[in-house]
Amino acid sequence: MTATPRLGAIAVLVDGDRVLLAQRGKSPDRGLWGFPGGHVEPGETALEAARRELFEETGVQARPVEYLTNVDVIRHDTDGRVVVHYLLAAVLCADPLGTPRADDDAQDAAWVPVDQVRSGALPMSARVADVMELALLRRRALLSR
Template sequence: MGFPRLAALAVTLDGSGDMTRVLLVQRRNPPDAGLWGFPGGHVEPGETALQAAARELAEETGVIARPRAYIDNIDVIECGPDGALRFHFLLAAVRCDYVSGVPAAADDALDARWVPVAEIRRAALPLSARVADTVARALLLERLGD
């Protein structure tokens, strides 16, 4: 398969104000094994990134959410020691509205849970790159009414 590869991230917020929390998973597989980030994965042929975000969220956590809007696009590029491209993912961060379910790790997640936004801001967990920035952007878009 060629590069870049399209993937979707489900940025699922719940609550409001100081009580806002976001659903994160602890990754099982490289490149972010052990780090906390948004549930997500590859966009399948014929599937929109919004649909993929909701599907991946359900597969990884058992949580059902309604995809609402694109938040941002994130390039993840890694080259080997020789400078050769190892991988390039274009991640479509999708704002999802929580519908139902209790987070439980499945698929390629070690753990899944609601994390208070305050913990993300102070990096209380080892986070994947851009998690804090993406949450901040999602909250800003929420205040602006998407």
């Protein structure tokens, strides 16, 4: 672990009553379902990174709309030392194009019914359901304008 937390971006894409999720192929959270995402590269905004990572991991293209929230991912070893610390910028995306397929470091990618996320039917990364609910609220507000 470096002394400085790493910045990442996740693409939160809700379409009707479904949300696009990817099953992580690498640590942290290997095997868990969550929003497609990854590191923000130098000179890249988190909005740009969310769009890029979404396409790299799922083959789906979408337009980044706005920042939703931030998610801290902090993991400790058995001695209490920080071994992972990411600050993830959750980016609301819209207008999906393409069919999800796992690529890059994703094991799987799929449109998942919102109700399945709410019920915890899949093994998921922390805060996926909370961030999805925030995206649903924000999307409704934007559509009602």
